[in-house]
Amino acid sequence: MTLSEDQRGALEMLAESRICTGATLLAHGFNVDMLAGLIRDGLAIARREPVKVDGQMVKVARLRITNAGRSAIEGRAP
Secondary structure (H helix, E strand, O other): OOOOHHHHHHHHHHHHHOEEEHHHHHHOOOOHHHHHHHHHOOOEEEEEEEEEEOOEEEEEEEEEEOHHHHHHHOOOOO
16 A cells, blocks of 8 residues: 555644544644544544543544554555
8 A cells, every 4th residue: 555645644643643633733734634544444443432531521523543544654565
């Protein structure tokens, strides 16, 4: 699988942080469609989790790299 520069950057960020929120990735300039494609292709997974922010519970999307995503950034077939 050939990754775009944005896909590789997002996966590398996930690999370094282990888990990252969708908002953090968006703040770094990655777009929703590209992130959804990583999830659809099995390179990342997302899970909605409740988090307390300023005393209120909100749901955030947490993304995590998969083994296939790690293989993709290392240039190996999953």
